[in-house]
Amino acid sequence: MNAIADETTRQLETAARAARAAAGALARAPRPAKDRALAAAAAALRARAPEILAANEADLAAAEGSLTPAFRDRLTLTPARVEAMAKGLEEVAALPDPVGRVLAEWTRPNGLLIRRVAQPIGVIGMIYESRPNVTADAAALCLKSGNAVILRGGSESLRSAGAIHACLAEGLRAAGLPEAAVQVAPTADRAFVGAMLAAAGLIDLIVPRGGKGLVTRVMREARVPVLAHAEGLCHTYVHAAADPGMARRILANAKMRRPGICGATETLLIDVAVAPALLPLLVADLRALGCDFRACPRARAIVPDLKPATEQDFATEWLDAILSVKVVDGVADALAHIRRFGSEHTEAIVTEDAAAAREFLDGLDSAVGMWNASTQFCDGGEFGFGAEIGIATGRLHARGPVGLEQLCTYRYQVIGTGQVRA
Amino acid sequence: MNAIADETTRQLETAARAARAAAGALARAPRPAKDRALAAAAAALRARAPEILAANEADLAAAEGSLTPAFRDRLTLTPARVEAMAKGLEEVAALPDPVGRVLAEWTRPNGLLIRRVAQPIGVIGMIYESRPNVTADAAALCLKSGNAVILRGGSESLRSAGAIHACLAEGLRAAGLPEAAVQVAPTADRAFVGAMLAAAGLIDLIVPRGGKGLVTRVMREARVPVLAHAEGLCHTYVHAAADPGMARRILANAKMRRPGICGATETLLIDVAVAPALLPLLVADLRALGCDFRACPRARAIVPDLKPATEQDFATEWLDAILSVKVVDGVADALAHIRRFGSEHTEAIVTEDAAAAREFLDGLDSAVGMWNASTQFCDGGEFGFGAEIGIATGRLHARGPVGLEQLCTYRYQVIGTGQVRA
CATH class of the missing domain: 3.40.605.10 (Aldehyde Dehydrogenase; Chain A, domain 1)
Structure with missing residues (x-):
């Protein structure tokens, strides 16, 4: 020394x-x-x-x-x-x-x-x-x-x-x-x-x-x-049984309310069953707010002018007006993606199906799991704590x-x- | 490597x-x-x-x-x-x-x-x-x-x-x-x-x-x-208002039930007001159980054949049939000794005075503070947990x-x- x-x-x-x-x-x-x-x-x-x-x-x-x-x-x-x-x-x-x-x-x-x-x-x-x-x-x-x-x-x-x-x-x-x-x-x-x-x-x-x-x-x-x-590499998962209007409102808020905070959504996961009808609407909403995209091949087959995503894109906390997009085959596939790329911060599912929501929330290891709410609610003030000194994603003492x-x-x-x- | x-x-x-x-x-x-x-x-x-x-x-x-x-x-x-x-x-x-x-x-x-x-x-x-x-x-x-x-x-x-x-x-x-x-x-x-x-x-x-x-x-x-x-450098403090019979039963158990466990008492603190009457009885009880002593000058003035304690003795977790003994001038003095030499594991006060007990318990930084009970109760089974994997004395996640x-x-x-x- x-x-x-x-x-x-x-x-x-x-x-x-x-x-x-x-x-x-x-x-x-x-x-x-x-x-x-x-x-x-x-x-x-x-x-x-x-x-x-x-x-x-x-x-x-x-x-x-x-x-x-x-x-x-x-x-x-x-x-x-x-x-x-x-x-x-x-x-x-x-x-x-x-x-x-x-x-x-x-x-x-x-x-x-x-x-x-x-x-x-x-x-x-x-x-x-x-x-x-x-x-x-x-x-x-x-x-x-x-x-x-x-x-x-x-x-x-x-x-x-x-x-x-x-x-x-x-x-x-x-x-x-x-x-x-x-x-x-x-x-x-x-x-x-x-x-x-x-x-x-x-x-x-x-x-x-x-x-x-x-x-x-x-x-x-x-x-x-x-x-x-x-980091807060947060996911919003639009399930097959999502209310389309709610999914649009939640995703726009989760991504674009303040793209630079740790609870902002970085990746959209969307079920293959609803992607053809819903993904174009979600993309149009976000584009109107100035958001850009990095999308998997299945998403690009639905909205061809999305930029292609690399594997590294799914591991990136953008903190910016960019959204990674991945079409998935249901809850298990969404959870597998989150386990591989997530940071155990906050993930949300949008669905009207209580059993799917339960499966998703129980399957997460993240500090915070949300059902039909914006990931941007991960905040001490919003939780009712009055104020926060930070957000924790470790396994001991305190999480969230x-x-x-x-x-x-x-x-x-x-x-x-x-x-x-x- | x-x-x-x-x-x-x-x-x-x-x-x-x-x-x-x-x-x-x-x-x-x-x-x-x-x-x-x-x-x-x-x-x-x-x-x-x-x-x-x-x-x-x-x-x-x-x-x-x-x-x-x-x-x-x-x-x-x-x-x-x-x-x-x-x-x-x-x-x-x-x-x-x-x-x-x-x-x-x-x-x-x-x-x-x-x-x-x-x-x-x-x-x-x-x-x-x-x-x-x-x-x-x-x-x-x-x-x-x-x-x-x-x-x-x-x-x-x-x-x-x-x-x-x-x-x-x-x-x-x-x-x-x-x-x-x-x-x-x-x-x-x-x-x-x-x-x-x-x-x-x-x-x-x-x-x-x-x-x-x-x-x-x-x-x-x-x-x-x-x-x-x-380590478990635990203290039992016999306060001026202790019930003498209770103090004798608790100290004998806290020290000698199993001297080798981490919740065993290693140091007796005793108020100057009761030491002349009570210390000879406590020493006699423990001697009958095979315990030896390392005592401060004021304790040796009361029971002259106690071995003298060095400062290092008060910092020693004996895990054996040896007890350090210190005469103190009340709750604040007892707390100061514990802060200096203790390991923030378990400390007990014996007293009939609720205000003194409150002052002692509130003044501790230890994982466990006890009032009128044996320090050997610091145990997952005794706490009702069924079993324990250990005892923690850190400040985060879990204590005790x-x-x-x-x-x-x-x-x-x-x-x-x-x-x-x-």
Whole structure:
């Protein structure tokens, strides 16, 4: 390890130890204190908006020349975006406290009362790209769920993140909570990300948020558990017994409402029985919305001017106005395609046949299966979680939208009257 | 990577891919098929007991000379132990099916019905030492929870494990389930363990079972999520308001019922207010059971012939008839000691003061906190889980005893009537 990495590791260890100490206090903080901190941070965001916008302008100026228009848009803050961050903090304050919920409770024949109680995970490491608002959103969710957090945003956004963090620190102070509960990386050195990923025992959970490159690097290198999805290669399957009008409405929404989100449909699977009648209508609908296609030979036999799909196309998360199209021979064939090419994120079936829907939903390994609904509903807000820190497609701890409840673990409290074990 | 490691990695990959395919069938297998497989495997264990005992004798003969008496006892099978394994399979068959349980269900304002449903994790890697019965116990829990499993027992027990595995394979065949759902390592090469630990994406979860050396190696090296505890450095805290008779009964049980299990108490914390009266009685009780002590200066001022404790003693999981003793100044002091030296496994308070108990239980970060009960109750059977594959002290997925429910993850099923997202 070189000297810079050594120094960065020391900085991470210092931050993580302070976070651990703060996590203890935060885990036991009553709801009003956490809500007060969020409200005070929202007030500080509004009061300090000019400083935040100035810091953001400095970030933009420093990165000038190396930014794509999309990147520049993600990095840019406006008065409206600062206000949205403040509102976001207030919305999280209004959500129920996930800590201390009794998740299960039972009494054993010997009289022992066993209670499973939600508690914070501990110290969370948040690694994200250059959306400054993630600094406020992620901090709010961690704070409300009683977790300390170390935030490491994209290096292009560090001035903006620092100015936003100052508001969160002000909120924590106002509520008498330890400031170290929300920290930003003390260095712009990229080695800090590596130090976070290696910090088993110091950081309990890493949540990466960003493009596939960032997330797969985090998943590959982390020695700390990770909650994330690398991609959302979602499918909408139009079954032979689909209501044609519903299929058209759902597919148009699932693909084109916002093509760039992880719950957007990337591949249409359509039963051979209905493809001749329905596929031309689906294609016309989507074309009117600006969508392009990559289609299998059977689909192209029905709509000849579709571009041909390669096998790689079916493995591609377009995140764009492009749809892969495959004609299938029923539920089993659709499931086989999804198992081969999917990312276990979200898949939907459109059908009026309850038995087919059951077969499809039971046959999926994905985090979310939907029946007669748009895949774009895979979202913490839409699930009723109030907010989400991300979507998880792994097999452990949490799957699907990760909200306040999923940022908790549990412990047992066993209450006896002097029982000893036989 | 050398040639042996390359070959071992290929063997693991072949096994894991077969396990993945089998996991799909097992995840969707109805309860009667899984129970039939377990019953048939139990029958096979009884029918093939002579073969199993012969394989075990060959294991014992091959290891002769290098075995400690305790190791030899763990490795040895007897007709009674084979019968206990068969009974264990039947007991798991009788447990409820954890797969498909609806864990939560709610309807959104737009009419979407959202259902969180338990499903198997997928492919589990079990790494254990030379107790042949773990082969049957772990396979049964994985099978019942719909998970495929790759079992890698200690190299000294591979013949025994192979003979037991043949019975499980017979059970799977009898029930029409894929044999690859339960596999034993195809090689005695120790590199196979390394290949399992590196198999991110192929194996979903590693469960190590054995001594601290094995478990910490697994935790340190694994690229796959691990559910485990490295040690159980459990505390019993006798509070100022403890019922003296209850404290004596609980401590004697918590320490000496079975000193070698992970839920055994290793350290007594006792309030300064009651130590002069109560500590001599507690020491006398435990001495009568053969226990020795390592005590702090304040405890030795009360019972002078206790051996002095070093700081390292308080960090030691004795797993033996030795108790560390520390006099403390109330709940906060007890919690500070536990935070410093504990392993977040199980801690108990003995008190008649409900407020003190609440403060203690709420102040713990441990997986299990107990009030007026023996720490030896930290066990899947005692919790009512029927059986356990281990105890987890990490912060994610599951904490405390890991039974059938904890061997499941969940997925969402979202049921609509044509909803699209605004």
